[in-house]
Amino acid sequence: MRKVYSLLMGLAIVAGVTSCSDDEEQFTLDTNQSGELFLSPANSTFVVTESNQNVLAERFNWDNIELDLPVALTYSVQLDNASGDYSAPVVLAQSSGVDAAITYGQLNDAALALGGENGIAAIYKARVVATTTDSSVNAITSDDVSITITPFVGYPFDPLYFVGAATAPGWDNGSGNNKSNPALFIDLDNNNVYRYTGFFNGDQFKVLSDLGNWQPQYGPRNGAVGVNDGNGNDPDTFAAPAPGYYDFVMDITGVTNDSEGSSSFSITPNTDAASAPTYSSIGLLGDAFENNGFGGPDIDMTQSTFDPHQWSIRNLTMGSGGIKFRANDGWDTNWGDDRNSFIGVGTVNGPNIPASAGVYDVFFNDLDGRFIFIPVEE
Numbered sequence: 001m002r003k004v005y006s007l008l009m010g011l012a013i014v015a016g017v018t019s020c021s022d023d024e025e026q027f028t029l030d031t032n033q034s035g036e037l038f039l040s041p042a043n044s045t046f047v048v049t050e051s052n053q054n055v056l057a058e059r060f061n062w063d064n065i066e067l068d069l070p071v072a073l074t075y076s077v078q079l080d081n082a083s084g085d086y087s088a089p090v091v092l093a094q095s096s097g098v099d100a101a102i103t104y105g106q107l108n109d110a111a112l113a114l115g116g117e118n119g120i121a122a123i124y125k126a127r128v129v130a131t132t133t134d135s136s137v138n139a140i141t142s143d144d145v146s147i148t149i150t151p152f153v154g155y156p157f158d159p160l161y162f163v164g165a166a167t168a169p170g171w172d173n174g175s176g177n178n179k180s181n182p183a184l185f186i187d188l189d190n191n192n193v194y195r196y197t198g199f200f201n202g203d204q205f206k207v208l209s210d211l212g213n214w215q216p217q218y219g220p221r222n223g224a225v226g227v228n229d230g231n232g233n234d235p236d237t238f239a240a241p242a243p244g245y246y247d248f249v250m251d252i253t254g255v256t257n258d259s260e261g262s263s264s265f266s267i268t269p270n271t272d273a274a275s276a277p278t279y280s281s282i283g284l285l286g287d288a289f290e291n292n293g294f295g296g297p298d299i300d301m302t303q304s305t306f307d308p309h310q311w312s313i314r315n316l317t318m319g320s321g322g323i324k325f326r327a328n329d330g331w332d333t334n335w336g337d338d339r340n341s342f343i344g345v346g347t348v349n350g351p352n353i354p355a356s357a358g359v360y361d362v363f364f365n366d367l368d369g370r371f372i373f374i375p376v377e378e
Contacts, residue, residue, distance in 0.1 A: 045121070046107050048152040053105030060092075061099045062128050065140060072096065073130045073140075079110045082123040082146070090114060092126070111149040117320045118153035119357035153356060157342060159374045160184045160194055160218070160250075164205025166240045168306035174211030181211055182310060183363045184250070185370035186343045192253040197270055197367045199307040200240035200248075207238075207250065218252065225255050225263035232257030238267065245273035245367075273367050278308045279327040282366060284316070286323030288355035294322075298329050301364060311364045315376055318360065322352030325364055325371065335369045342373045 046057050060077050077100050078089035090110040093100035116122055124147045130140040161181040163173050169181045184207065187193035194207075207218040218227050219235030226235035240246055247268045254261015283298025292299060304310035325346055326334035335346025341356040346369035353371075360373040 045148040045150075046104060047121075047150040048104045048108040048111075050152060050154060053103065053108060053152075055104050057102050057104045057107055059099055059101050060126075060128065062142065064098055065130055071132050071134070071137070073132055075100070076129045076131070077102070077126060078129060079107075079114070079124050079126050079147070081114050082125055084114075084125070086127070107147075107149050108151050111151040112153070116149065116151040117357060118151060120320055121148055121150040123148050155342070155375050157186050157191060157372075158209060159186070159372065160207050160209050161211055162196075162205055163208050163217075164237065165203035166200045166205040166238075168304060168310075173208060173214055179211040180312075180314075181208070182304070182312070183361075183372055183374060184248075185363070185365065185372055188340055188343055188345065190251070190253075192251055194250045194252070195370065196248045197273060197365060197370075198245065198310055199273075200244065200246050200267075202240055202242040202244075204237035204239045206235075218250065218255070220265065222260055224260035225250060225252055225265050226260055227252070227255045227257065229257055238265065240267060245270040270367075273309070276309065276367055279333070279366060281329060282311045282325055282327050282364060283329065284313070284323055284325055284362070286321060286352060286355065288318045288321035288323045288357075290319060294324075296329065298326065301362070309365060309367045311366065313362045316360050316362050318355045318357060320357045321355055323355045324352055327366070335364075335366075335371075337369070337371075344371055345369050346371055 044058065062075065065073060074094055074096060075098075076094050077092040078086060079092050080086050080089045090113050092102050092106055092110055111122065111124065114124065125144040126147055127144050128142040131137075161174070161183050163169055163181055164171060167182065169177055172181070174181050184194040184196045187195055208214070209216045209218075215228050215230035215234075217234060218225055219237050220226065221235040228234045238248075247270050248266070250263075250265040252261075252263050255263045281298070281300055282303070283300040285292050285294055285296050285298045287293050289299060299313065299316065301311040301313045304312070324334050324336045333348060335348060336350035336352050337344035337346045338351035338354055341354050344353065346353070346364075348369075356373075359376045361376060362371065362373050364371045
């Protein structure tokens, strides 16, 4: 059953009206009236998800205002932070009638515009304001109602993963290894570009987007990058010519089943990686972790047995706040990048990463500082 807000406007106005045509709704002006807005229920809680944003959350209802002289009123449903003064509210809806249907998506957009954070419940207040086109007529404003909203921020990136004999999982597409295939790192300046610096066997590999399934899969085609999204033909395989460290770069711009678009790829030997320092541990810490903070203890990542420079951790729960990667439980070597909550290139002693609350699989590469946080699907 849909819940319904019942809003009874409290009036506090001064005289001053404009005329309207005979077919507009007629109102009666009664000055110096007062009342209260009643909400049933007195407050409500809304949790926004990826799938419910087009779903009706609530229907706001309010009583007609009766005025002595004919005048048309516009009702605006406004939202502000609980501590706000409505100096810059978000308008959820406007209506010339006595109700407005509000979707979860509208609540989500409003909460985010007011500074709401992904997955963090916060209290807001709403009111209804009636106005006319005559600036000499004071606005008629209801009392506030309390609303709790937990916003949702959709993940803006498309993770890709390795499969094949040249890579750590071999030809296991994730169905037999609990989906532990290593992720490629997404370029912050061009999200169609994927990068990976690391060790490869001298063998073949492909790239998948949906672990546990063989499509969509990416590979070479006609000298560029091709894809089979499940409705086409599989592309060829990438290949590392010999065991060693390589820089693999893949640009999938414009790639479809029928076109390679303006895509490209390269796999280039990296002559510095083999002599790069290795670490006994790398972990995360920061005030995004309730019981850790920047004083530690670190939340240790798992070092790859295939490539000692690749680190990962699964099902990591974070709140909002700052975080960093650091080596060997000390501050001598630490990485940060404040440009994005999900992907980046950590620099040594760089700024804190602005974590977004949620549960993530996290991948980190100590060769170049690249990282990616991938939300865990429920």
